[in-house]
Amino acid sequence: MTPGWITTTLLDNDTPGGWAVARSRDGFLHDTNGPLFPREWLKRQDLSVFAEHGIGHLDGEPVYLLELNASAQVPGCSWQGLRGFMLQGDHTLYKVLGYAAQIGTWAREHRFCGSCGQAMVQVPRERAMHCQACDLRSYPRISPSMIVLVTRGDEILLARSPRFVTGVYSTLAGFAEPGESAEDCLIREVREEVQVEVKNIQYMGSQCWPFPHSMMLGFHAEYAGGDIVPQADEIEDAQWFNIHDLPPLPASRSIARYLIDLYLARRLGHAEPVLPG
Numbered sequence: 635m636t637p638g639w640i641t642t643t644l645l646d647n648d649t650p651g652g653w654a655v656a657r658s659r660d661g662f663l664h665d666t667n668g669p670l671f672p673r674e675w676l677k678r679q680d681l682s683v684f685a686e687h688g689i690g691h692l693d694g695e696p697v698y699l700l701e702l703n704a705s706a707q708v709p710g711c712s713w714q715g716l717r718g719f720m721l722q723g724d725h726t727l728y729k730v731l732g733y734a735a736q737i738g739t740w741a742r743e744h745r746f747c748g749s750c751g752q753a754m755v756q757v758p759r760e761r762a763m764h765c766q767a768c769d770l771r772s773y774p775r776i777s778p779s780m781i782v783l784v785t786r787g788d789e790i791l792l793a794r795s796p797r798f799v800t801g802v803y804s805t806l807a808g809f810a811e812p813g814e815s816a817e818d819c820l821i822r823e824v825r826e827e828v829q830v831e832v833k834n835i836q837y838m839g840s841q842c843w844p845f846p847h848s849m850m851l852g853f854h855a856e857y858a859g860g861d862i863v864p865q866a867d868e869i870e871d872a873q874w875f876n877i878h879d880l881p882p883l884p885a886s887r888s889i890a891r892y893l894i895d896l897y898l899a900r901r902l903g904h905a906e907p908v909l910p911g
């Protein structure tokens with residue numbers, strides 16, 4: 635038995651047994667034991683299953699996703715969005731659900747070929763959809779996104795999007811565009827969002843962010859010039875905050891929070907945090 639969560643194996647849906655999670659537009663089904671249910675029990679419930687996917691092994695046991703067309707009432711159970719599982723509870727289970735969500739969304743959105751419109755079929759033993767008519771293959775979509783903590787000595791640059799929880803300020807972030815390096819993207823995003831220039835860009839680490847399919851590449855950069863001008867519509871407010879007087883910060887498992895906590899730890903001589911994968 636290999637401990638932990640391994641996503642590489644594709645499973646045979648016809649082999650009974652194992653664990654399963656159920657996902658609808660309301661999130662994942664869970665009861666007091668969490669979101670993992672004995673698969674055969676879950677399949678006996680009155681669920682409108684759209685697709686079933688083998689997604690990996692947890693502590694050596696196979697895990698499947700039941701992707702539903704609609705939510706259902708299951709006695710003793712309720713539904714919770716992926717963010718809720720990210721914010722609290724077991725981190726490995728959140729990783730299982732994050733992967734399930736990405737596979738479920740990708741398979742649902744790639745039933746038909748984007749090139750010729752024919753129905754696609756899953757490639758055996760590979761996480762890919764294939765169009766037999768034109769030979770196109772579609773793989774799970776991952777969107778590289780840069781996220782950066784910009785600093786100026788004891789001050790850090792944080793901003794608020796209108797989408798954030800009230801009061802929370804975070805690091806700047808944005809999706810890579812075709813033709814850009816990670817550094818090009820970071821420089822453009824900081825310019826667009828606050829009109830500030832940066833220097834000494836340093837890569838700090840990465841994190842899968844399954845909302846819905848980002849791969850966050852985290853950086854630290856130093857201030858090089860310019861006055862903050864928040865981008866209309868995207869940025870509600872942006873400010874330099876002294877490290878001794880910070881606003882409410884992002885969730886503790888996010889890479890945004892890691893970048894901030896790491897800078898504080900280095901500046902103040904505290905123990906360095908660990909980035910949750």
Ligand SMILES: NC(=O)C1=CN([C@@H]2O[C@H](COP(=O)(O)OP(=O)(O)OC[C@H]3O[C@@H](n4cnc5c(N)ncnc54)[C@H](O)[C@@H]3O)[C@@H](O)[C@H]2O)C=CC1
Nearest residue numbers: 777779804807808809810843845846848850888889890891
């Ligand atoms: N894990 C973390 O700590 C944090 C993660 N994030 C994530 O970073 C990502 C990027 O951040 P934003 O500021 O929202 O991006 P952004 O600054 O690039 O602006 C969002 C805009 O980008 C466009 N867009 C949407 N999806 C896209 C895609 N897949 N590729 C290219 N362009 C796309 C849309 O026009 C959207 O309005 C998001 O997924 C966000 O959830 C953001 C902050 C913290």
Ligand SMILES: [Mg+2]
Nearest residue numbers: 806807808827
């Ligand atoms: Mg942004």
Ligand SMILES: [Zn+2]
Nearest residue numbers: 747750765768
């Ligand atoms: Zn095709």
